[in-house]
Amino acid sequence: MATEKMLKFVNVDRDMPTKRGADDRKQDFNEIYAEFAEAKAEEQASRCSQCGVPYCQSHCPLHNNIPDWLRMTATGRLQEAYEISQATNTFPEICGRICPQDRLCEGNCVIEQSGHGTVTIGSVEKYITDTAWEEGWVMPISPTAERSESVAIIGAGPGGLAAADMLRRQGVQVTVYDRYDRAGGLLTYGIPGFKLEKDVVMRRVELLEKGGVKFVLNCNVGEDISFDEIRSQHDAVLIATGVYKTRDLVAPGSDAKGIVRAIDYLTASNRQNFGDVVPELESGELSAEGKNVIVIGGGDTAMDCVRTAIRQGANSVKCLYRRDRANMPGSQRETQNAEEEGVEFVWLSAPKGFQGGDAVTGVEVQKMRLGAPDASGRQSPELIEGSDYVEDADLVIKALGFEPEDLPKLWGVDGLEVTRWGTVKADFGTGKTALDGVYAVGDIVRGASLVVWAIRDGREAAQAILGQFNQSASVAAE
Incomplete structure (x- = not known):
């Protein structure tokens, strides 16, 4: 019986895929985790308790049916596991690699809360979909009928591609x-290959x-085409630009050479790994080789930067963050990986x-x-007078987060409403904006957020657009 293959968390310990040693992995930009073998994937999936209220599913932005595809994996029904997985997630092979599972599904796993160690949901998800690609189960879209809209x-x-799908x-x-x-947005040019190898993104685009x-x-x-031109050529428009404007750092000397934006630094590195000629790397402007590198910030982008600098051959890499480890926004798993690779974290520190x-x-x-908690409930950092000192640095990377560009001004659009933060105003759950037939999803609505939230937004907006088309067709037929 299938139930006999589950509920093994009591006598089977949590186990992650083998991680390459730090000395080995910091020599290249390949992914650091090996694949599960079939037997190991089945074993780890069998640890699922199949609980009546699956908190893993409710804490996943896509509400993936995790217990069901874990059960399918544990019982050797891998193609069914894939079909269940992809029914709610447009890019499960990507989410399996880059989602912060420790903060989402795995962090809310019932057996984790009971002290048995979480089910390795992300690794099993990655295994299921990679196997699906290898076996030819992932097929191009083939609509049963074409529509005129x-x-x-x-x-x-990710938001735009999810909606397109x-x-x-x-x-x-x-x-x-x-x-x-190249298509893919930050999946292509923002996230380094050691977290998401680029052929994974490119095969999905293809x-x-x-x-x-x-x-x-x-x-x-x-510039190349106006927003009004695009709008006139299509029945609906979906804005999924993301946020690319770097939060600035205003401090004495901040305009000096060698102080660069994280997005420029990561894009240059990713382009080089595609085989592109990158003048800024050849000149040394965006290269960490032989340099003392300081990365400012504590989010996932900062982790990407410090680990990239290690691979480029930096002399030293330090990360300055104004709060402590417990209050940093980035993944704890990524912080541990960075420390293993030689990154030094300087907690409770900020640039003056x-x-x-x-x-x-x-x-x-x-x-x-x-000090005291701020409006978000997190403790606010306070200066310690007289504690200033100097860290040597030849390259400083600003990884302070991203803000939206002023789209109404850039695109010359009247009526596209934005919030006081500059994000596009759109209805929750549909993505509808103040402009008729114009929708918006992802970070340009939420502010800088997770890939999985962008995927959810894209899927929901696609449903809303289809609803609009169906309603229009119904009215026309009356």
């Missing part, structure tokens, strides 16, 4: 516009193309200024302590 999607990141499955004509030369999604790349809306004149030579650091 067309949708323009601005932004080829859902719309094409219903026969809608989809064109995706993106500013970069599958969408084979399914009839059209891509218009190297296209800057507002920069030394060196034209080119940075050091960061003036001021020590902090945690």
Whole structure:
């Protein structure tokens, strides 16, 4: 019976896929975790308690049916596991690699709360979908019937691609516009290969193309084509641009050479790993090789930067964060990986200024302590007077988070409402904006957030757009 293959968490310990040693993995940009073998994936999936209220599922933004596909995996029914997994998640092989499972599904696993160690949900999800690709179960979209309606999607990141997938499955004509030369957004140029190898993203993009999604790349809306032109050519428009404007750091000396934005640094590295010629790397401007590197910030982008700098051959890499380890926003798993690879974390520290004149030579650091909680409930950092000192630095990377660009101004659009934070105003659950037939999803609505939330937003907006089309068709038929 299937039940005999489950509930093994009492006598089977939690086990992650083998992780490459730090000395080995920091020599390249390949993923650091090995694949589960079939027997190991079945074993780990069998640890699921099949609880009546699956908190893993309720804490997943996509509400993935995790207990069911774990049961299918444990009983050797892998193709069914894949079908259940992809029914709610457009890119399970990507989420299995980069979702912060420790904060979402795994962090809320019932057996984790009871002290038995969480089910390794992300690793099993990755295994299921990678196997599906190998076995040929992942097929291009083939709509049962084509529709005449067309949708323009601005932004080829996870939110836009998720919507494109859902719309094409219903026969809608989809064109995706993106500013970069490759689709994928931050999946392609923001996240390093050691977390998400690029062939994983590119094969998904190719599958969408084979399914009839059209891509218009190297296209800057507002320059190469106007928003009004796009709107006039399509029945609906979905804005999924993400947020790319770096939060600035205003401090004495912050305009010195050698102080760079995280997005520029990571994009250059990812381009090089695609085989592109990157002048900023060849000149050394965006290279950490032989340098003392300081990364400012404590989120996942900061973790990507410090680990990239290690692989580029930095002399030393330090991460300054104004709170302590317990209060950092980034994944604890990524922090541990970074420490294993030689990154030093300087907790309760913030930059006061920069030394060196034209080119940075050091960061003036001021020590902090945690005081009373702020509006979000987190303890606010406070300065410790007289504790300043200098950290040597030849390269400083600002990883302070991202803000939305001023889309109404960039695109010359009247009536596209934004919030006081600059994000596009859109209805929760549908993505509808104040402009008729215009929707918005992902970080441009939420602010900088997780890939899995962008996927959810894209899927929900696609459903809303289909509802609009069906309603219009119904009215026309009356």
